[in-house]
Amino acid sequence: MEKVLLLTHTEQDGTLGSAALETLHAAQALHGELTIGIIGASTHSAADQVAAAGANRILTIEAEAFAQSRYATDAAAIEALCRASGAELILAPHTSRFARAVPGVAARLSGRVDTHATSVSIVDGVPEVSRWFYRQRMEGVLTRTQRPWFVLVEPGSYPAFSGAAGQSTIQRIQMPDIPTRTTVTGIRAPEADEQTIRPDAKLLFVAGAGWTKKQPDGAPHTQEAEQLILGMLRASKASLGGSKSLVDLSGEGQAVLKCMTHLNQVGQTGSTPRHQKGLATCCHGEEPHVVGWRFVTERRAVNLDPNCGWARGKADVLYVADAFAVMREVNRLLG
Numbered sequence: 001m002e003k004v005l006l007l008t009h010t011e012q013d014g015t016l017g018s019a020a021l022e023t024l025h026a027a028q029a030l031h032g033e034l035t036i037g038i039i040g041a042s043t044h045s046a047a048d049q050v051a052a053a054g055a056n057r058i059l060t061i062e063a064e065a066f067a068q069s070r071y072a073t074d075a076a077a078i079e080a081l082c083r084a085s086g087a088e089l090i091l092a093p094h095t096s097r098f099a100r101a102v103p104g105v106a107a108r109l110s111g112r113v114d115t116h117a118t119s120v121s122i123v124d125g126v127p128e129v130s131r132w133f134y135r136q137r138m139e140g141v142l143t144r145t146q147r148p149w150f151v152l153v154e155p156g157s158y159p160a161f162s163g164a165a166g167q168s169t170i171q172r173i174q175m176p177d178i179p180t181r182t183t184v185t186g187i188r189a190p191e192a193d194e195q196t197i198r199p200d201a202k203l204l205f206v207a208g209a210g211w212t213k214k215q216p217d218g219a220p221h222t223q224e225a226e227q228l229i230l231g232m233l234r235a236s237k238a239s240l241g242g243s244k245s246l247v248d249l250s251g252e253g254q255a256v257l258k259c260m261t262h263l264n265q266v267g268q269t270g271s272t273p274r275h276q277k278g279l280a281t282c283c284h285g286e287e288p289h290v291v292g293w294r295f296v297t298e299r300r301a302v303n304l305d306p307n308c309g310w311a312r313g314k315a316d317v318l319y320v321a322d323a324f325a326v327m328r329e330v331n332r333l334l335g
C-alpha cells in the first residue's frame with residue numbers, strides 16, 4: 001500500500017478551493033495510507049473542511065509568509081511536508097501556485113513529477129497516472145519506479161470532496177525563517193464583471209469569427225454581436241471562449257469584439273476547458289470543436305450553415321439558425 005500525501009494550499013479566505021477538494025477525491029480513491037498537508041497563513045478552517053476525509057494525519061504549515069504564492073516559501077514548505085509525511089506518492093492540485101513550486105521540490109528530493117494528470121489509480125498494486133498529449137489528442141498512461149512521485153491533478157478531472165466539516169486534529173510543523181527576495185505587494189486583477197474567463201461556470205460559450213462577418217443584409221454587425229455576447233455572459237455567468245480566427249482579428253486591424261483576447265482562445269493552440277456544457281456560435285473550425293471541446297460533455301452549436309462538418313460531427317445538437325436571432329431571444333428569456 002502506497003503512503004499518499006495530499007498536498008494543498010489555502011485560498012485567500014483560508015479555505016480549500018475546488019481544485020484541492022477534487023484532488024482529495026482522487027487521493028481517497030487510491031485507498032492508501034492518506035496524509036493531508038496544508039499550507040497557508042491560517043489553516044484551521046481548511047483542516048476542518050476535510051475532517052471527514054478519513055486521513056491518518058493532517059499536517060499543517062502556517063505563517064503569514066505562506067499566505068501568498070512565492071517559490072522560495074512554497075518550495076520549503078512542500079519539502080518539509082513531504083519529509084514529515086514520508087509519502088511515496090504525492091498528489092497536488094494543478095494550480096498555478098503548485099505548478100510553479102512542486103517541480104523544484106521533486107528535483108530536491110530526487111523524485112519525479114508529472115503535470116496535467118487527469119486520473120490516478122492503482123492497478124494490481126501499481127500506481128498509474130493518465131494525462132493527455134499533443135494538445136489533448138492522445139491519452140497516455142504512465143507508471144514510474146522513482147519515488148517520491150509528485151502528480152499535479154488537472155482541475156475539473158474529479159468531483160470535489162463533499163464530506164461534512166468537523167473538528168480536525170492537526171499536527172503543526174514549525175518552519176525556520178526562509179530567506180526571500182520577493183515581496184508580494186498586492187494583486188492586480190480585472191473587476192469580477194470584466195472577467196470573462198470563468199473556469200467554475202457550468203457553461204462555456206464559444207464565439208467564432210462569424211460574429212464579425214457580413215450578415216445576410218450585406219453588412220457586419222460587430223457592435224450588436226458584442227452586446228449580445230456580453231449580455232448573455234452577464235445574465236448566465238457563462239465563461240467566454242473564442243476561436244483562433246476571432247481572437248486573431250485584432251492583429252489584422254479588422255472590426256473586433258473588444259471583450260475577446262487571446263486568453264479566450266480554445267483549441268489546439270488555445271485552451272481545453274472542462275465546463276460541463278458548451279455552446280458554440282458562428283464557429284466552423286476543427287480545432288475549437290475537436291480539441292477545445294475535448295472535455296466538455298454536453299455540446300451544442302448554432303450555425304447558419306447546415307453543412308458545417310465540425311459543428312455537425314462534434315456537437316450533440318446543431319441548431320441551423322442565425323446566432324444573432326437566437327441570442328437575442330436567449331437574452332430576452334434570461335433577462
Ligand SMILES: Cc1cc2nc3c(=O)[nH]c(=O)nc-3n(C[C@H](O)[C@H](O)[C@H](O)COP(=O)(O)OP(=O)(O)OC[C@H]3O[C@@H](n4cnc5c(N)ncnc54)[C@H](O)[C@@H]3O)c2cc1C
Pocket residue numbers: 207208209210211213215242243244245246265266267268269270271281282283284285286287288302303304305308321322323324
Ligand atoms: C496549426 C493550427 C492550429 C490551430 N489552432 C486553433 C485553435 O487552437 N483554435 C481555433 O479556434 N482555431 C485554430 N486553428 C484555426 C482553425 O483551423 C480555423 O481556421 C478556425 O477555428 C476557424 O474559426 P471560426 O470557426 O471562428 O471562423 P470561420 O471558419 O470563418 O467560421 C465562421 C462560421 O460562422 C458561421 N456564421 C456566420 N454568420 C452566422 C450567423 N449569423 N449565425 C450563425 N452562424 C454564422 C459561418 O457559417 C461559419 O461556419 C488552427 C489552425 C492551425 C493550422
